[in-house]
Amino acid sequence: MRLSDAPILERGHIFNPSYVLVTAPSLLFDPTVKPLEGMADGSVLFVNSSKEVQIVQPKKVHTIYRDITELALKHIGRDILSAAMGAVACKLSGLISLQSLVDSVEEELAELGLAADLIEKNVQLAKECYSSVESISLRGLDYKPSHKVVEVQYMGERGIPDLLSMGNTILRKTGSWRVFTPIVDKNLCTACGICYIYCPEACISLDEQGYPVINYNNCKGCLVCTVECPRRAIKTERETIWS
Amino acid sequence: MSITKYRTLKDVPKEEFLVAGTPLCAGCGALLVIRLFHKALGGNVVWVNAAGCVTLMATFPYTPLRSSWFYTAMPSAPAGAQGIRDALDILIKKGKLDPAENLKVVVITGDGAASDIGLQSASGAIHRGLDFFYLCVDNEAYGNTGFQASSLSPIGSGTATTKPTHLYPAGNVLPKKDLFEIWRSHRPPYVATISPSHVVDMLRKVEKALSFKGPKLFLALCPCPTGWGIEPSESVQLARLAVETGIWPLKEAVYGEVTHTHIPSKRRPVEDYLKVQRRFAHLFKPIKNEAVIAEIQKQVDEYWSKVER
Ligand SMILES: Cc1ncc(C[n+]2csc(CCOP(=O)(O)OP(=O)(O)O)c2C)c(N)n1
Ligand code: SF4
Ligand code: SF4
Ligand code: SF4
Ligand SMILES: [Mg+2]
Numbered sequence: 001m002r003l004s005d006a007p008i009l010e011r012g013h014i015f016n017p018s019y020v021l022v023t024a025p026s027l028l029f030d031p032t033v034k035p036l037e038g039m040a041d042g043s044v045l046f047v048n049s050s051k052e053v054q055i056v057q058p059k060k061v062h063t064i065y066r067d068i069t070e071l072a073l074k075h076i077g078r079d080i081l082s083a084a085m086g087a088v089a090c091k092l093s094g095l096i097s098l099q100s101l102v103d104s105v106e107e108e109l110a111e112l113g114l115a116a117d118l119i120e121k122n123v124q125l126a127k128e129c130y131s132s133v134e135s136i137s138l139r140g141l142d143y144k145p146s147h148k149v150v151e152v153q154y155m156g157e158r159g160i161p162d163l164l165s166m167g168n169t170i171l172r173k174t175g176s177w178r179v180f181t182p183i184v185d186k187n188l189c190t191a192c193g194i195c196y197i198y199c200p201e202a203c204i205s206l207d208e209q210g211y212p213v214i215n216y217n218n219c220k221g222c223l224v225c226t227v228e229c230p231r232r233a234i235k236t237e238r239e240t241i242w243s
Numbered sequence: 244m245s246i247t248k249y250r251t252l253k254d255v256p257k258e259e260f261l262v263a264g265t266p267l268c269a270g271c272g273a274l275l276v277i278r279l280f281h282k283a284l285g286g287n288v289v290w291v292n293a294a295g296c297v298t299l300m301a302t303f304p305y306t307p308l309r310s311s312w313f314y315t316a317m318p319s320a321p322a323g324a325q326g327i328r329d330a331l332d333i334l335i336k337k338g339k340l341d342p343a344e345n346l347k348v349v350v351i352t353g354d355g356a357a358s359d360i361g362l363q364s365a366s367g368a369i370h371r372g373l374d375f376f377y378l379c380v381d382n383e384a385y386g387n388t389g390f391q392a393s394s395l396s397p398i399g400s401g402t403a404t405t406k407p408t409h410l411y412p413a414g415n416v417l418p419k420k421d422l423f424e425i426w427r428s429h430r431p432p433y434v435a436t437i438s439p440s441h442v443v444d445m446l447r448k449v450e451k452a453l454s455f456k457g458p459k460l461f462l463a464l465c466p467c468p469t470g471w472g473i474e475p476s477e478s479v480q481l482a483r484l485a486v487e488t489g490i491w492p493l494k495e496a497v498y499g500e501v502t503h504t505h506i507p508s509k510r511r512p513v514e515d516y517l518k519v520q521r522r523f524a525h526l527f528k529p530i531k532n533e534a535v536i537a538e539i540q541k542q543v544d545e546y547w548s549k550v551e552r
Contacts, residue, residue: 032302032304032305113406166306166308166309166310167261167262167306167307167308167309168304168305168306169262169263169264169265169300169305169306169307170262170263170264170307171264171305172264172265172266172305173264174263174264174265174266177269192252193252193253193255194252197252197255197279197442198275198439198442198479199275200270200271200272200274200275200278200478201263201264201265201274202259202261202262202263202278203263206257215263217263218263218264219263220269220270220475221269222269222270222468222475222476222478223270223474223475223476224270224275224475224476224478224479226476227476227477227479227480228479228480
């Protein structure tokens with residue numbers, strides 16, 4: 001999104017953002033997303049994370065992290081982050097007042113046909129997110145976006161995936177999508193293998209005795225396995241590895 | 244039923260041809276169908292795909308597949324399949340390709356591609372007797388572009404283009420095209436409906452189809468948590484409910500001869516299926532639209548009244 005006092009005539013991709021907001025820390029290292037690409041010295045990076053994120057910073061950027069998923073769960077009961085991320089962006093910019101934020105959350109969610117109580121929960125979420133960060137205004141900064149061809153450079157130390165290796169999406173750590181984690185209770189499990197069959201992601205394999213083993217690097221936390229298990233042997237816990 | 248190697252869920256092949264890490268939504272029914280379908284097909288496959296959610300599975304430089312992938316324009320996946328089939332046949336005939344390396348050509352498209360823009364191309368390929376598989380992953384709308392109505396969207400469903408309004412309180416007013424019957428009218432060797440909830444049924448059908456040369460077509464109901472407004476964890480349950488309510492009949496047609504492979508002994512009311520999905524929420528709130536729900540029930544009842552037991 002572009003913000004300016006003057007009319008905005010520029011369109012298309014933003015190659016040199018002043019603010020970058022990242023919904024999940026794993027995206028920082030994903031070579032097809034590369035959210036840090038093009039960040040200039042002095043720009044601002046927000047990461048939704050409960051832990052301080054370790055990044056090899058190419059530039060001197062202000063880095064802030066907060067666990068807004070936790071706030072979304074508290075207010076809405078689900079990991080729906082749009083109002084939360086919007087609130088963080090409004091506050092960081094130092095340009096948008098709390099009232100304008102609340103008005104637009106109400107207006108936009110009403111347009112989507114959400115029930116009044118759900119809109120109110122989103123407003124409360126937005127308010128808490130708004131107050132949870134400080135403004136880092138770039139106003140007055142002599143900020144000139146460059147219009148050069150952007151250098152394509154893979155972030156992180158993992159390099160590019162080998163194109164000829166089939167099944168290389170396994171490198172993409174979709175485990176970071178999880179809000180709740182499935183955990184097999186071996187005392188209840190009868191090794192029937194049903195969870196293995198219904199996992200849409202091929203994230204469950206069976207060990208030699210037929211007990212399920214979950215690949216937490218890639219498990220998206222859809223919890224189909226939890227629902228399909230006839231013994232209710234798959235418990236769920238709030239995700240801690242990635243959040 | 245002829246001899247099958249799939250008797251229980253224990254017989255589901257263990258080899259995976261579709262690995263984790265795709266960008267498809269958590270709980271995507273289409274992904275589960277493709278994973279299971281692939282197990283029954285085996286690994287020597289080239290998928291021919293028309294634009295849709297499934298396309299995002301294999302976005303450069305990543306692929307979850309241990310098989311091959313070919314991407315075509317939205318209307319022309321079956322035409323692409325013809326080209327690949329012909330090329331493989333010619334190479335084998337000329338001795339340039341070891342027949343052991345032959346591939347099964349499998350078209351995979353969404354319902355939008357299958358029932359709207361790609362219908363003529365599929366009809367042509369079936370008419371020409373092309374030796375291929377067609378798997379339509381039916382999430383009942385144009386999922387990848389934001390869930391607009393396709394001609395496989397059911398009556399009463401709310402989509403981005405059939406939002407319930409005061410003029411159209413039921414949302415979508417057009418009936419779901421009967422793609423099974425459209426395909427069947429060409430009298431291909433094999434047509435079947437499948438559901439990710441009924442896995443043995445699915446694998447047996449693929450097994451049976453493998454014995455035929457010519458067009459083999461599959462229509463799979465694929466719950467879409469994002470578009471249907473259900474929890475990702477509920478997607479297999481929803482597919483099962485569709486079968487148990489009779490909304491999604493499981494059947495096959497061999498050279499046009501129809502058999503139902505699963506007849507629910509006591510059908511659950513369609514309401515059980517409708518009321519748990521956001522795309523049908525307007526039929527229940529703020530006031531219950533009894534007329535539309537009764538109409539949906541009536542259509543299901545009429546369908547099953549014609550099915551011989
Ligand atoms: C000729 C053409 N028109 C429109 C599009 C844009 N488009 C890409 S995916 C898509 C939705 C496809 O819907 P469907 O076939 O049902 O597959 P789904 O995404 O639901 O799995 C559309 C309309 C396109 N790629 N090509
Ligand atoms: S479905 Fe349940 S009982 Fe069966 S193997 Fe999985 S966890 Fe164990
Ligand atoms: S939560 Fe979903 S992705 Fe993870 S193991 Fe269970 S079924 Fe598979
Ligand atoms: S929108 Fe629906 S069909 Fe598309 S990837 Fe998501 S769940 Fe699957
Ligand atoms: Mg579709």
